[in-house]
Structures are given as C-alpha cells and as structure tokens.
Amino acid sequence: xxxxxxxxxxxxxxxxxxxxxxxxxxxxxxxxxxxxxxxxxxxxxxxxxxxxxxxxxxxxxxxxxxxxxxxxxxxxxxxxxxxxxxxxxxxxxxxxxxxxxxxxxxxxxxxxxxxxxxxxxxxxxxxxxxxxxxxxxxxxxxxxxxxxxxxxxxxxxxxxxxxxxxxxxxxxxxxxxxxxxxxxxxxxxxxxxxxxxxxxxxxxxxxxxxxxxxxxxxxxxxxxxxxxxxxxxxxxxxxxxxxxxxxxxxxxxxxxxxxxxxxxxxxxxxxxxxxxxxxxxxxxxxxxxxxxxxxxxxxxxxxxxxxxxxxxxxxxxxxxxxxxxxxxxxxxxxxxxxxxxxxxxxxxxxxxxxxxxxxxxxxxxxxxxxxxxxxxxxxxxx
Ligand SMILES: [Zn+2]
Ligand SMILES: [Zn+2]
Numbered sequence: 370x371x372x373x374x375x376x377x378x379x380x381x382x383x384x385x386x387x388x389x390x391x392x393x394x395x396x397x398x399x400x401x402x403x404x405x406x407x408x409x410x411x412x413x414x415x416x417x418x419x420x421x422x423x424x425x426x427x428x429x430x431x432x433x434x435x436x437x438x439x440x441x442x443x444x445x446x447x448x449x450x451x452x453x454x455x456x457x458x459x460x461x462x463x464x465x466x467x468x469x470x471x472x473x474x475x476x477x478x479x480x481x482x483x484x485x486x487x488x489x490x491x492x493x494x495x496x497x498x499x500x501x502x503x504x505x506x507x508x509x510x511x512x513x514x515x516x517x518x519x520x521x522x523x524x525x526x527x528x529x530x531x532x533x534x535x536x537x538x539x540x541x542x543x544x545x546x547x548x549x550x551x552x553x554x555x556x557x558x559x560x561x562x563x564x565x566x567x568x569x570x571x572x573x574x575x576x577x578x579x580x581x582x583x584x585x586x587x588x589x590x591x592x593x594x595x596x597x598x599x600x601x602x603x604x605x606x607x608x609x610x611x612x613x614x615x616x617x618x619x620x621x622x623x624x625x626x627x628x629x630x631x632x633x634x635x636x637x638x639x640x641x642x643x644x645x646x647x648x649x650x651x652x653x654x655x656x657x658x659x660x661x662x663x664x665x666x667x668x669x670x671x672x673x674x675x676x677x678x679x680x681x682x683x684x685x686x687x688x689x690x691x692x693x694x695x696x697x698x699x700x701x702x703x704x705x706x707x708x709x710x711x712x713x714x715x716x717x718x719x720x721x722x723x724x725x726x727x728x729x730x731x732x733x734x735x736x737x738x739x740x741x742x743x744x745x746x747x748x749x750x751x
Contacts, residue, residue, distance in 0.1 A: 373480040378733040381405065382473035383455035386728075389444035389462045389469070392499040395421040398442050398472070402496050405476055409483045415514050422509050423496040427482045429748055433490025434521040436747050437705065438740055439698060440475035441468045441500035441525075450724045466721050467528040467714065470728030472496065474526070474736035481741045488749030491518060499697075503659045506697040510704055522670050523707030524743055525698045526736055528728055530720050532713030535735045536684045539675070539710040540691075541668045547631045548695040550601075550658035552620040553578060553642045555651040559606065559615030571617030572605045574649040578619045579603055581641045589637050596625040596634055597693070626691045628663050662699035663691070670708035677742030683735065686713075694721075712736055 388398045399421040406414050406425050413426040421442070444464045449457040457463040475494055482492055493514075499505030509515075529538055555575065560568025585598040600621045606614020621638070625631040639655060646653040678685050698709045712732055719725040 373477045375734050378473050378477050379730045381476050382469050385469040385472050386464050387455045387458050389457040389459050389464045391462050392443040392502040395442045395498045399423055409480050411479055418512055421498045424514050425479050425494040427486050427492040429487035429489040431489035434747055435491045435518045436744055437493045437520045437523040439495045439525040440471040442496055442498050443501050447724050465726045467728035470528055477737035478740045490748040492744050503661045503697045506700040520705045523701045523705045525709050526712045528714040529711035530714050530718045534713055534715050534732050536686050536713035537678050537710055538686050540687050541666050541671050543626045543663050543691040544666045544709050545664040545692045545696045546624045546626055547628045547663035548624045549660040550622050552656050555617045555653050557615050557651045560613045562611050562613050565613040568613045569650050570613050571651055574645045575605050575617040575619055577645050582621050596630055598623050661695035661697055662703050664696045664699040664709050665702050666708040667706035670706050673743050674710050677739050
C-alpha cells in the first residue's frame with residue numbers, strides 16, 4: 370500500500386523539519402509542499418486563501434463520495450535544541466508537535482494517489498496552516514474549493530507519544546477536548562501610591578476573579594462533567610512603587626469534553642467579571658483567544674479507520690475517555706462526518722511541545738498506509 374519509498378518520506382520530513390515556521394507564517398513550507406506535489410504530478414493543486422494553505426485534489430473517473438484528509442503545517446515558538454542534522458533554520462521556532470511528520474505522510478499519500486488514483490469520487494488533501502492557534506481549520510473550511518464538493522468523510526491523524534510506535538489510538542465520540550483562552554481586562558484609574566483613594570485600583574478585583582475562576586470547575590459542574598479552568602496569567606498596573614494601578618488583567622484557559630459545558634463556564638466568567646467590576650467601580654472587557662471546538666469522532670468514520678487497521682494488522686488502542694488536549698480538527702468534525710486518530714510515536718519519547726520532541730521517522734510508512742487504506746475502502750482503487 371505504501372507506494373513511496375521510506376527513505377523519500379524521511380528526507381521529506383527532515384526538509385520540512387528544517388523549514389519550521391510558526392502559525393500563519395508557513396510560506397516556505399507551503400512552497401516546498403507545492404513544489405513536491407508538482408514534482409509528483411498531482412493533477413490539481415489549489416492555494417489556500419492566505420497563500421500558505423494548500424489543497425491537492427484527485428478525482429476518480431466515476432461519481433462517488435468525497436473524502437478529505439487533513440495535515441497541519443505549523444511549528445511552535447520553541448527554540449531547536451540538540452544537534453539534529455536537519456535542525457530548524459528559523460531561530461526560536463521548531464517542529465515540536467510533529468506536524469513535519471504529518472506533512473511528510475500526506476505527501477506520501479499524494480504520491481500513492483498519483484500512482485493509483487481513486488476509482489470513484491474525489492480525494493482532497495488539505496494542508497492546513499495555523500493549527501496551534503485554532504485558526505487554520507476555520508480558514509480552510511471557508512475556502513471556495515469546498516463549495517465544489519460535498520464532503521462525505523474527513524480524517525486526520527496526530528502523532529501521539531506514550532503509545533507504542535505505530536499503534537492506532539481511536540475512539541467514537543469526543544476524542545479531544547474543547548478549549549478556549551479568555552482574558553478579562555479591568556480598567557480603573559491610576560493615582561499616587563500615597564493616595565489610592567483618589568484612583569480606582571483593580572487589584573482586589575483581579576484577586577477576586579482569580580479565586581472565582583479557581584473554584585469554577587468545583588462549583589459550577591456536576592460530578593460526571595469534565596471541565597477545567599486554569600488561570601494562566603494575571604497582572605495589575607506597572608512595576609512602579611509610587612503608583613496605585615489603574616488597570617489589571619486575568620487570563621485563563623477553559624477545557625471541557627463538551628462544547629455546551631464550555632459555553633456555560635464562559636458565561637459564568639462573563640457574569641463574575643461584570644459583578645466584580647461593578648463592585649469595584651471598574652469597567653471591563655473580555656476577549657476570547659485560541660478557541661477550539663471539541664473533536665467528536667463519527668462512528669462510521671471510525672469504522673473505516675478500524676477496518677484499515679485490521680486489514681494492515683495495525684495494533685489498535687481505545688483510550689476509553691477523551692484526551693484533555695485540543696485540536697482544531699474539531700471544526701472539521703463539526704462540519705463533516707469525520708474522525709481524528711492518534712498514531713503512537715513511542716512510549717519512552719518526550720511529550721509533544723517539549724523542546725526535545727522529534728517526530729519518529731519509523732512511523733511515516735504506517736501513516737501513509739493507513740490513510741491510503743481508509744481512502745481506498747471509500748473510493749476504491751488499489
Ligand atoms: Zn501542538
Ligand atoms: Zn499538533
């Protein structure tokens with residue numbers, strides 16, 4: 370099933386690793402992907418809206434279902450460490466989430482589909498920027514290309530430390546959590562530190578809101594609910610001993626297995642901010658950041674993944690509960706029947722986003738075979 374040589378996949382992964390670019394900056398990465406797809410002879414390549422996303426489209430001779438496969442493209446603002454021969458060429462940025470491996474796998478899939486096009490229907494490969502900031506999937510979903518097709522199934526994989534190399538981790542229902550960042554800025558009035566009564570300090574409000582957020586999951590959710598509210602940053606005014614502060618900010622990350630519960634927690638923070646601001650004579654504003662929908666796996670999409678695993682003898686693990694991390698593939702499973710699966714990248718390896726993580730080359734062929742197996746079972750072909 371793997372029609373591209375492993376050495377070629379490894380070389381592609383290493384080049385992509387060296388090109389590491391942060392979310393929304395994936396220009397050189399996009400150019401390299403385009404050049405490689407062209408060299409394979411991919412029949413139709415379409416640029417994303419922002420110029421850095423990319424589509425590769427394979428049409429079968431007969432009418433049939435449309436399958437979308439997604440690879441993310443972005444690296445992280447983490448400095449490259451160690452002495453890799455293919456180290457990142459971008460200072461302070463490196464592929465510590467393994468998206469270099471995802472792209473190499475998807476290029477392998479493209480090569481396989483050039484050699485053996487789908488018999489019926491359409492296969493769309495989506496190279497998506499800005500996964501880490503939760504923006505890329507939505508950008509790609511609004512692209513004109515998707516108006517041409519009615520997508521029947523969408524699939525993506527993520528490499529997953531903590532599981533043996535090549536093990537497929539998949540489950541029906543919620544697979545990855547919803548999450549969002551929320552910041553509350555209180556505005557008051559500065560004054561001389563000797564005359565705090567002449568100003569309006571947000572210090573007490575910031576303290577009250579931190580305590581309220583820390584108690585949120587405990588007080589606002591039931592025993593069966595899974596939710597977490599984590600204060601990640603807070604600040605009042607400037608570091609000036611002569612000045613009573615005039616503004617303050619509290620930032621928190623909310624996580625939940627359930628998108629409705631997430632909305633409830635967000636609403637509760639909005640109410641708390643309003644009441645605390647009023648009690649402290651402050652104005653306030655609220656902003657949301659890096660909002661990720663929960664990734665909810667469709668049962669028929671999962672059955673295609675399981676069938677491909679069985680056919681190829683790939684070991685499968687069912688985690689039994691959703692993962693606490695988030696994936697912007699959640700917007701894709703909101704739009705289409707789809708499923709995200711994990712591909713084990715080793716039990717003893719460093720965790721994702723650690724400054725030592727490097728995608729294991731050994732699992733590249735398995736990723737290609739699994740995607741091709743899934744696609745073949747839906748659109749036919751060898
Ligand atoms: Zn990541
Ligand atoms: Zn990732």
